[in-house]
Amino acid sequence: MSVDMNGGGTAALARIRVVLSRTSHPGNIGAAARAMKTMGLSRLVLVSPKRLPDEQTVAMAAGADDLVASATISDDMTSALAGCVRVVGVTARRRELSAPFAWAREAAVDCIAAAREGEVALLFGNETSGLGNDEIALCQQLLMIPTDEVYRSLNLAAAVQIVAYELRLAAIEQGAPPAIAEAGEAATHEDVERLAEHLERAATASGFLDPAQPKRLMQRMRRMFARARLEREEVNILRGMLSSFEKKVD
């Protein structure tokens, strides 16, 4: 996996709009904007919101109030979806006579592929009633988020969050987690051997290890050191500690 350095991934995200239809709670609009922005989505469209964005929207948006401020608000679904080569409806249940279903993960990959060709809309329905049949009829694909079989009650912003997260992962292949800059220098084989020998000496002197019956103590300790992938500085600390134990013995 390689990090997309030329912005190809974010270019696809910029062609994706999130369309919230008939949203009841202004706070959910803000929370959805925040969810979008964390994943690099920026285009929010509100169709016939029950209440216009208000101070609760801004509060829930946290630092994503710019998405709310630049949101398109319309009573007209046709203009909301204008120019889209793909409309994907997010739904919690199977529908009759509808477009094909896909799980969020696969649908996100499809969306990103479509967004490399043109504009894409993700359509989210009302908090309580979901997408209406007339809205479902506009979709070329339906996206479902896997949930518990009994309790499926995803909050609207939570659904936006998961879909936006999957879109981001599909758009931008992640590299390795950010290198841990200050991960220390790895201990060498000899470092670890000297530590093992030191431990063996100290454990013998203290009476913990009986050289006549060593069992597999040192084998176990070496296996543990190997699994820990010791750093050089850790070896130094451990040997310093062992020396302090030995001095006290003297």
Next chain:
Amino acid sequence: MSVDMNGGGTAALARIRVVLSRTSHPGNIGAAARAMKTMGLSRLVLVSPKRLPDEQTVAMAAGADDLVASATISDDMTSALAGCVRVVGVTARRRELSAPFAWAREAAVDCIAAAREGEVALLFGNETSGLGNDEIALCQQLLMIPTDEVYRSLNLAAAVQIVAYELRLAAIEQGAPPAIAEAGEAATHEDVERLAEHLERAATASGFLDPAQPKRLMQRMRRMFARARLEREEVNILRGMLSSFEKKVD
């Protein structure tokens, strides 16, 4: 994606607890409970919440108020993590001297594998300040959620939602647990803590550790233990060895 029909996946989810530390807003606790329940997680632990669950918690929980009602509330992180063979911290940024990082997707697969062996905790910090260094030091792994590079401000419940979603997918997709050749029984959180305390005592008594200037010795040692994913028998051996060093001192 195939659904695990024999309950093997959900059995792993039942061994995972979500630990919210020092949460500021009661509403977020409810929203987190809802996020958990949609994905089949049920065990919520609250450590030193700034405010106890209240009516706002219940309102945000929607139908997940049973998780809030059965949540464990404690001021004691050790009891919150009791019995865990794996503690995974969710963090937005890299830390010094910490356990290894993994992205949410890979970390979730690891968590499910660990949950087939024993109890697992996902640890989420305060909304504003995240996990403290003392909390980070308890983690065997750190989980990062990929976000926009500029705007990383995930809401707490949104972070819980994404992690819970990845855990669900990992639990249900995953087939039989990989056979672990000759790995011993994993040490629990308490086992490792007792070892760390024992080491600290012994190193202080021997003069190696100056309590007035501890520097970051114990943070380093905990990080090393975390990386090693100690087995219970290894902890017993190391503590026996420490006792032998202490006896000699007497």
